[in-house]
Amino acid sequence: xxxxxxxxxxxxxxxxxxxxxxxxxxxxxxxxxxxxxxxxxxxxxxxxxxxxxxxxxxxxxxxxxxxxxxxxxxxxxxxxxxxxxxxxxxxxxxxxxxxxxxxxxxxxxxxxxxxxxxxxxxxxxxxxxxxxxxxxxxxxxxxxxxxxxxxxxxxxxxxxxxxxxxxxxxxxxxxxxxxxxxxxxxxxxxxxxxxxxxxxxxxxxxxxxxxxxxxxxxxxxxxxxxxxxxxxxxxxxxxxxxxxxxxxxxxxxxxxxxxxxxxxxxxxxxxxxxxxxxxxxxxxxxxxxxxxxxxxxxxxxxxxxxxxxxxxxxxxxxxxxxxxxxxxxxxxxxxxxxxxxxxxxxxxxxxxxxxxxxxxxxxxxxxxxxxxxxxxxxxxxxxxxxxxxxxxxxxxxxxxxxxxxxxxxxxxxxxxxxxxxxxxxxxxxxxxxxxxxxxxxxxxxxxxxxxxxxxxxxxxxxxxxxxxxxxxxxxxxxxxxxxxxxxxxxxxxxxxxxxxxxxxxxxxxxxxxxxxxxxxxxxxxxxxxxxxxxxxxxxxxxxx
Numbered sequence: 001x002x003x004x005x006x007x008x009x010x011x012x013x014x015x016x017x018x019x020x021x022x023x024x025x026x027x028x029x030x031x032x033x034x035x036x037x038x039x040x041x042x043x044x045x046x047x048x049x050x051x052x053x054x055x056x057x058x059x060x061x062x063x064x065x066x067x068x069x070x071x072x073x074x075x076x077x078x079x080x081x082x083x084x085x086x087x088x089x090x091x092x093x094x095x096x097x098x099x100x101x102x103x104x105x106x107x108x109x110x111x112x113x114x115x116x117x118x119x120x121x122x123x124x125x126x127x128x129x130x131x132x133x134x135x136x137x138x139x140x141x142x143x144x145x146x147x148x149x150x151x152x153x154x155x156x157x158x159x160x161x162x163x164x165x166x167x168x169x170x171x172x173x174x175x176x177x178x179x180x181x182x183x184x185x186x187x188x189x190x191x192x193x194x195x196x197x198x199x200x201x202x203x204x205x206x207x208x209x210x211x212x213x214x215x216x217x218x219x220x221x222x223x224x225x226x227x228x229x230x231x232x233x234x235x236x237x238x239x240x241x242x243x244x245x246x247x248x249x250x251x252x253x254x255x256x257x258x259x260x261x262x263x264x265x266x267x268x269x270x271x272x273x274x275x276x277x278x279x280x281x282x283x284x285x286x287x288x289x290x291x292x293x294x295x296x297x298x299x300x301x302x303x304x305x306x307x308x309x310x311x312x313x314x315x316x317x318x319x320x321x322x323x324x325x326x327x328x329x330x331x332x333x334x335x336x337x338x339x340x341x342x343x344x345x346x347x348x349x350x351x352x353x354x355x356x357x358x359x360x361x362x363x364x365x366x367x368x369x370x371x372x373x374x375x376x377x378x379x380x381x382x383x384x385x386x387x388x389x390x391x392x393x394x395x396x397x398x399x400x401x402x403x404x405x406x407x408x409x410x411x412x413x414x415x416x417x418x419x420x421x422x423x424x425x426x427x428x429x430x431x432x433x434x435x436x437x438x439x440x441x442x443x444x445x446x447x448x449x450x451x452x453x454x455x456x457x458x459x460x461x462x463x464x465x466x467x468x469x470x471x472x473x474x475x476x477x478x479x480x481x482x483x484x485x486x487x488x489x490x491x492x493x494x495x496x497x498x499x500x501x502x503x504x505x506x507x508x509x510x511x512x513x514x515x516x517x518x519x520x521x522x523x524x525x526x527x528x529x530x531x532x533x534x535x536x537x538x539x540x541x542x543x544x
Contacts, residue, residue: 004277004278005275005276006277007278008031011032011284012284012285012296014036017504018034019243020501020505020508021508022248023073025248036254040236043057045057050314050361054325054436060227061082062220065224068137085339087104095333098333101336102190102494111126117188144500145502146494146510163167175213180502195352197209200497201316201317201460206356208462228241228379254273286490288490289493311475315454316461318442320396320398321440322416324390328387335472341375341378343373344372345370345372346367352369359396361397412439412442461498484527488507
């Protein structure tokens with residue numbers, strides 16, 4: 001048996017969050033090893049399929065391009081190159097619509113297009129953009145940074161002023177449907193808010209969904225919906241190069257079997273091949289919280305109250321993704337959709353509410369809302385000239401998270417034809433001649449990345465009852481968990497899903513703080529707070 005290795009920190013999981021955590025710690029001089037069970041990237045990977053490059057999970061990256069964390073890492077110096085379609089995001093308003101609502105790169109052009117749908121909406125759009133530009137820096141720091149965001153919140157409050165702060169708070173708490181009605185007179189602009197809100201799993205008529213729609217609309221107008229040239233995997237590779245350049249060791253194809261815990265503290269990890277790696281300062285896990293605590297740690301190291309909280313942890317919606325490689329461009333009837341990289345297809349405002357209600361009530365919608373991507377439109381290197389790499393994803397009912405694997409697989413497979421039917425209604429003949437076509441069911445997604453449990457992409461629901469100090473468990477406040485020295489660096493932690501790297505960065509910041517002088521002095525306070533929040537040490541029942 002080889003002697004245990006000793007490092008300052010072990011990072012488990014080589015997705016974007018894990019790579020950011022490793023780079024952040026290595027920048028501060030820590031001896032860091034990152035262990036990834038497959039190849040780096042997590043849900044940011046691509047695959048060469050014949051003469052086309054297909055993104056297997058996420059594909060467009062407004063949160064990455066706007067992320068203060070990723071901007072500070074200067075990934076362009078490590079090979080990342082962003083590409084953008086001529087138009088950012090489009091939404092045909094009906095199968096017969098020949099125009100489409102659209103966010104252009106130029107705010108004036110976006111405004112002109114919205115005015116053509118409803119006079120006055122263009123001016124309202126430009127007012128939103130002007131406000132965003134004024135608030136952008138402190139707003140992103142407050143939304144994405146460690147909780148509580150004391151400094152960022154103070155800067156944001158100063159930027160908004162006494163009168164503006166409560167009004168902005170109210171705006172961001174609104175449902176997407178209500179936000180659209182208050183901001184705009186026409187359906188096209190309203191649908192841009194609602195459509196973008198559905199990148200999360202909050203129903204468009206539920207509180208907080210408007211914040212997601214507003215944020216993605218403003219990022220779309222600010223940085224666009226860019227893609228990495230050559231495939232999504234190029235973003236992960238640039239991050240891996242950045243982490244290695246800082247001094248981190250990045251090891252691929254090294255599954256971790258367990259997180260070792262002694263006297264209530266994480267002391268290291270054991271790999272599937274028997275290696276023991278001890279961590280002087282901390283273990284950072286860029287994983288799903290149930291995978292981490294329920295399997296790698298084990299319930300014997302958790303208080304019953306934490307296990308009970310973990311049982312109540314709510315997944316986001318299962319996802320079905322369908323992919324095609326086409327010998328032609330997609331012939332959308334709506335002209336704006338032919339220029340956009342991202343196209344929202346299907347339900348408009350009212351029907352979107354019914355679609356979300358179906359998903360929450362356990363009914364598989366007959367007419368799904370689709371998020372679609374035209375990858376060669378955004379990045380011509382993805383396919384031969386004139387060809388298109390098209391994907392569409394949609395959600396499945398929330399109740400299927402708890403269904404048996406066979407039922408989930410059957411429902412997903414049965415839903416594929418509905419996805420194809422929606423595309424054909426809005427772009428007749430679009431799928432003719434497809435020379436590559438494959439489906440990724442929730443089961444397929446989880447097989448490829450264990451943190452995508454049942455095909456849920458965002459590490460847990462983004463609804464209000466599982467945000468801020470309630471994410472991932474009540475009272476954990478983000479990265480810190482009931483076990484000392486163990487930090488959650490994955491999307492189950494605040495601020496949640498999306499390729500922004502903030503979950504990994506926030507975990508690294510917490511570990512750096514706890515290892516510093518102030519952290520050591522305040523450790524007794526943290527331990528006392530942990531004992532009060534999780535007062536028992538009795539082992540709970542297994543997590544279902």
